[in-house]
Amino acid sequence: MIQLQHVSKWVTTGNVRTFLLKDINLEIKQGEFVSIMGPSGSGKSTLLNVIGMLDDADEGVYTFMEDDVFKLKEKQRGELHKHHIGFVFQAYHLIDELTVYENIETPLLYQSIKTSERQAIVADIIDRFNIVGKKDLFPPQLSGGQQQLVGIARALVAKPKLILADEPTGNLNSKQGEEIMQLFKQLNEEEGVTIVQVTHSEKNAAYGTRIINLLDGRIV
Amino acid sequence: MWRHYIKTAWRNITRNRATTLINLFGLSVALVAFIFIALWVQNELSFDSYHKDAKDILPPANVFLKQSDEQPMNGNKLLYHWENLLNKAPGIEDGATRILPQNFSGTVLNIHNQLFAEKSCAYVDDNWFNMFHYDLLYGDIKSFYANPFSIALTESKAKKYFGDDKKALGQFIKIDSNTYQIKAILKDNPANSSFQSDILIPLSAYLSNPSNYKNDYGWNNFNYLTFIKISPNANPANIERAAKNIFAQNKKDSTITLSIEPLTQWHFDNRSSISSMIGTRHGNRSSLYIFSILGFLLLFIASINYVNLTVARTNARTKEIGIRKIIGGSRMQLFMQFLAESLLFCSIVLAISFIVARLALPIFNNVTERQFTLSLSSLVVWKTLLGTLVLLVLLNGIYPALIIAGFNPINFLQGKSILKFKNVFLRKSLVVVQFVIAMVFIVGALVITLQIRYIQRSGTSYNRGQVVSFQFPFQTLKQYNYFNFDKDKISAYMQVIKNDMLKNNSVQDVELANASIDNINSWSSGGWDWKGRAKDFNPQVARFVVDAGTKDMFNIQLKEGRWFRNDNSDKHNYILNETAVKVFGIKEPVIGQYFSRSGDTGQIIGVTKDFAFKSMHEKITPMAIYTHEIKATFFVKIAAGKIPEAMKTIEATWKKFVPDAPFEYQFMNQAFDNLYKDDLTVSKLVLLFSCISIIISALGLLGLAAFVAEQRTKEIGIRKVFGASVRGITLLLSKDFVKLVIIGIVIAMPVAWWAANKWLNNFAYKIHLSWWIFLLAGILVLLIAFLTISFQTIRAARANPVKSLKTE
Numbered sequence A: 001m002i003q004l005q006h007v008s009k010w011v012t013t014g015n016v017r018t019f020l021l022k023d024i025n026l027e028i029k030q031g032e033f034v035s036i037m038g039p040s041g042s043g044k045s046t047l048l049n050v051i052g053m054l055d056d057a058d059e060g061v062y063t064f065m066e067d068d069v070f071k072l073k074e075k076q077r078g079e080l081h082k083h084h085i086g087f088v089f090q091a092y093h094l095i096d097e098l099t100v101y102e103n104i105e106t107p108l109l110y111q112s113i114k115t116s117e118r119q120a121i122v123a124d125i126i127d128r129f130n131i132v133g134k135k136d137l138f139p140p141q142l143s144g145g146q147q148q149l150v151g152i153a154r155a156l157v158a159k160p161k162l163i164l165a166d167e168p169t170g171n172l173n174s175k176q177g178e179e180i181m182q183l184f185k186q187l188n189e190e191e192g193v194t195i196v197q198v199t200h201s202e203k204n205a206a207y208g209t210r211i212i213n214l215l216d217g218r219i220v
Numbered sequence B: 001m002w003r004h005y006i007k008t009a010w011r012n013i014t015r016n017r018a019t020t021l022i023n024l025f026g027l028s029v030a031l032v033a034f035i036f037i038a039l040w041v042q043n044e045l046s047f048d049s050y051h052k053d054a055k056d057i058l059p060p061a062n063v064f065l066k067q068s069d070e071q072p073m074n075g076n077k078l079l080y081h082w083e084n085l086l087n088k089a090p091g092i093e094d095g096a097t098r099i100l101p102q103n104f105s106g107t108v109l110n111i112h113n114q115l116f117a118e119k120s121c122a123y124v125d126d127n128w129f130n131m132f133h134y135d136l137l138y139g140d141i142k143s144f145y146a147n148p149f150s151i152a153l154t155e156s157k158a159k160k161y162f163g164d165d166k167k168a169l170g171q172f173i174k175i176d177s178n179t180y181q182i183k184a185i186l187k188d189n190p191a192n193s194s195f196q197s198d199i200l201i202p203l204s205a206y207l208s209n210p211s212n213y214k215n216d217y218g219w220n221n222f223n224y225l226t227f228i229k230i231s232p233n234a235n236p237a238n239i240e241r242a243a244k245n246i247f248a249q250n251k252k253d254s255t256i257t258l259s260i261e262p263l264t265q266w267h268f269d270n271r272s273s274i275s276s277m278i279g280t281r282h283g284n285r286s287s288l289y290i291f292s293i294l295g296f297l298l299l300f301i302a303s304i305n306y307v308n309l310t311v312a313r314t315n316a317r318t319k320e321i322g323i324r325k326i327i328g329g330s331r332m333q334l335f336m337q338f339l340a341e342s343l344l345f346c347s348i349v350l351a352i353s354f355i356v357a358r359l360a361l362p363i364f365n366n367v368t369e370r371q372f373t374l375s376l377s378s379l380v381v382w383k384t385l386l387g388t389l390v391l392l393v394l395l396n397g398i399y400p401a402l403i404i405a406g407f408n409p410i411n412f413l414q415g416k417s418i419l420k421f422k423n424v425f426l427r428k429s430l431v432v433v434q435f436v437i438a439m440v441f442i443v444g445a446l447v448i449t450l451q452i453r454y455i456q457r458s459g460t461s462y463n464r465g466q467v468v469s470f471q472f473p474f475q476t477l478k479q480y481n482y483f484n485f486d487k488d489k490i491s492a493y494m495q496v497i498k499n500d501m502l503k504n505n506s507v508q509d510v511e512l513a514n515a516s517i518d519n520i521n522s523w524s525s526g527g528w529d530w531k532g533r534a535k536d537f538n539p540q541v542a543r544f545v546v547d548a549g550t551k552d553m554f555n556i557q558l559k560e561g562r563w564f565r566n567d568n569s570d571k572h573n574y575i576l577n578e579t580a581v582k583v584f585g586i587k588e589p590v591i592g593q594y595f596s597r598s599g600d601t602g603q604i605i606g607v608t609k610d611f612a613f614k615s616m617h618e619k620i621t622p623m624a625i626y627t628h629e630i631k632a633t634f635f636v637k638i639a640a641g642k643i644p645e646a647m648k649t650i651e652a653t654w655k656k657f658v659p660d661a662p663f664e665y666q667f668m669n670q671a672f673d674n675l676y677k678d679d680l681t682v683s684k685l686v687l688l689f690s691c692i693s694i695i696i697s698a699l700g701l702l703g704l705a706a707f708v709a710e711q712r713t714k715e716i717g718i719r720k721v722f723g724a725s726v727r728g729i730t731l732l733l734s735k736d737f738v739k740l741v742i743i744g745i746v747i748a749m750p751v752a753w754w755a756a757n758k759w760l761n762n763f764a765y766k767i768h769l770s771w772w773i774f775l776l777a778g779i780l781v782l783l784i785a786f787l788t789i790s791f792q793t794i795r796a797a798r799a800n801p802v803k804s805l806k807t808e
Helices: A044-051 A074-084 A100-110 A115-128 A144-157 A174-191 B002-015 B017-045 B078-088 B141-146 B155-162 B203-207 B210-216 B236-250 B285-316 B318-326 B331-368 B379-405 B409-413 B421-458 B474-479 B481-485 B487-502 B550-554 B578-584 B643-657 B668-675 B677-711 B713-721 B726-760 B771-798 B801-807
Strands: A002-013 A016-028 A033-037 A059-064 A085-089 A162-166 A194-198 A210-215 B062-065 B092-101 B107-111 B114-118 B121-124 B136-139 B150-154 B172-175 B178-186 B199-202 B225-230 B256-259 B467-471 B507-513 B523-525 B528-530 B540-545 B558-561 B574-577 B594-597 B600-608 B623-626 B633-638
Touching: A002 A044, A016 A044, A033 A044, A033 A174, A044 A162, A044 A194, A044 B409, A074 A085, A085 A144, A100 A115, A100 A144, A100 B002, A115 A144, A144 A162, A144 A174, A162 A174, A174 A194, B002 B017, B002 B331, B017 B285, B017 B331, B017 B379, B017 B677, B092 B203, B107 B155, B121 B203, B136 B141, B141 B150, B141 B178, B150 B155, B155 B178, B199 B203, B203 B210, B225 B236, B285 B318, B285 B379, B285 B421, B285 B677, B318 B331, B318 B409, B331 B379, B331 B677, B421 B677, B421 B726, B421 B771, B467 B643, B467 B668, B487 B507, B487 B633, B487 B643, B507 B550, B507 B643, B550 B633, B574 B578, B574 B594, B578 B600, B578 B623, B594 B623, B633 B643, B668 B677, B677 B713, B677 B726, B677 B771, B713 B726, B713 B771, B713 B801, B726 B771
Parallel strands: A033 A194, A033 A210, A085 A162, A162 A194, B121 B199, B150 B178, B540 B623, B574 B600
Antiparallel strands: A002 A016, A002 A059, B062 B256, B092 B121, B092 B225, B107 B114, B107 B172, B136 B178, B150 B199, B172 B178, B467 B633, B507 B633, B523 B540, B528 B594, B558 B600, B574 B623, B594 B600
């Protein structure tokens, strides 16, 4: 599904080139649950953003489901990203001006899915995540765990093949964190969703099927 | 999708109350002004165009004395004999029509034995209603013409005199000794009509009086207005030439010329004073343009606020925008969302402005003296509103939406905000533009105020609020057959009236003159003579016929010589003004020299200092003051605090001597303001606009200062931790803004100077544009700007640094 070949990314300050990612070679197959680990500044989030097509690399080839991502036009890349990738963040990143229901609904709006179908999908996922009672609340009215649940529901609503999660439990207490990780595991095993997560915690990494360790932008 | 856009937009609008209020207020105020200006401009440009084939109707509007183009005659009589023209110049399709307005003297209506002075009566000939469009409400035009003693009147006059427009039909009105029946009720004259006569009577009724007929059917009467209608393919130049020839042949004794132009352009031809005959004013193209520009400028500076604050606000919305992009929102979708937000906001602004404009319409009508309507059933109103909405959205929505749509979400994830350096430059420029405009407005307001004050002090100085004037009607004088034009007899009669008023101690003084000292519009050329006059030198001389007591009442200052004695000894003597002495070239010693008017010979006994006896738009011209001539305008000086009592006395006198006409009077301060009505209106509007523009600019600055303070919270926190004082930080934050305002002021100076000069050129007598006006305006702008900014900066500077650093 995902294939990175000799991918590098750097910033230049003066004459000094600092590598954020250096010569990354990585393959992730459909249905995998990969955890990326490493100390702060090792390039975990950058790698995740490159995979999520939010960021470019300076060198190398990135193939996503047979498309050469770096060579696509912005619009085509947008389409790929919109239909196949869902994001989950440490800080949840819900839109505060929208209710729970509307937050979950928004990705479908951007895909121009018809109202009736959209309502069915959203109702279904709200039901499944057990947040029916919260659907008309605004994000700041929810606890961290609940917000992250909404964040995951939003990432899943458009039925993506790939979920990218940047420290999804980083802001949660251990019990909430465990619940979220259970949910990821379940999604991966029962629905075959490919998951790539960035994490600091060995325990969380253990939920996955594979661990990739990064140090100074390189896979070790 | 649209529902989603609108919903989000609505939540954003309601959430950020401060920003929303600044924007709502600024835009709405500007838009109300814009709507009014648009109404006015639209109305001016559509003048008289509602008549069928309006462009083919030609009023031979201008009859000029060749000697001086500055003195147009009132109306013309030429095409009274339009049949002559028909043979000479083919193409006059539906012939001609005439109107004989009665505005000048007014008409006294007797309705159920109550008297009303009506200034908007006119006689119209048989072709009038064929040529001009009127909406008939009740009755019919045919029966109006069937009997000469008929009346057609507008609904508002019908309501005024009979309480109900429908019931007025068939009622009777007595004018002089004739009784007229109301045969038609017309819809009120539209605001964009040059014809504002409310009461129309068939011309045949007027001409049925043999003496009227004899007097009018010649070439010496200029009281009629004639309109001809030409066929679309006729050449107006031919007709004009033919008309000129006919006139030259028939009126050999004069040097009058004539020109014709389409009715639709008549409104803007302010060379002639015909307008005063039919109750409307001529338009002024340059003020039309100026106010259009002002309207757009106001809208523009209010839009700058919106753009600046919206772009500033997007920083706070970086998160929302970033997330929307990450979860699949495309560039186009985000662009549309923010455009929808502008659209919603502008629609709200438009709705509020429309309501406010509706409520304020009577005030606007009052200031402009027009009858505008703002009804949602009018197509024009909808066109204007929709046009404005599109303009607003274009001005306000596009730029922020573009910035937002182009945002790369990775910046959000990396903690960067949307605004980059280049945007800051643009926003700074916009603030500068705002203050340029505000500065120009303020200089404008100052200059206009000073000029108006200068005007008010430049006539003779007397307490205008304590002097009331009224005119003894010529109709009444006529009854006495003008005492055979015996000046002494008339004068004696007037003295009796004078004494009757003076009996009451609330009346301090009563004087007679031929005209008000503030507006002497009686003049003549020829017949004047003095020592050393060249044979062919016949300048125009203003005539001021006075009583001996006039000097004290109006506080006339003498330069040399003496004033008239209060007996008959100065019967043939004259007083001139300084300009007259200069223009006539009278050599020293002036006093005692020979002076003559149409053979009435005496000497010059005094010279007055020059004072403005006409509007200050016109130069002071030579004036001769004398006593021995018919004068019928009374000036009554009222004792302080006794106005009600005095008015009762005056009215009682009036009733005694003039029982058959209603009492009409005017205080001199009202009359004076009337003289400068247009200038006063302009000054009020510019003052209002400059207040609006400075408020809007200040609000924009306030919003921007708040935004910058918020953006620099961290910096302020760190500086405070390292020991910066509140004062130091306030200065630091204010410095940038003050710089912008100063740049704006500097740029505005030459623009303001140019505009002020241009306006002052309308006056023959004007203030000097001194540097301190600009300095004062600059200081004022700077002060307002500084106060506005400090409000925000001091607050930011005093904030607790621990808090701000923690939230970072």
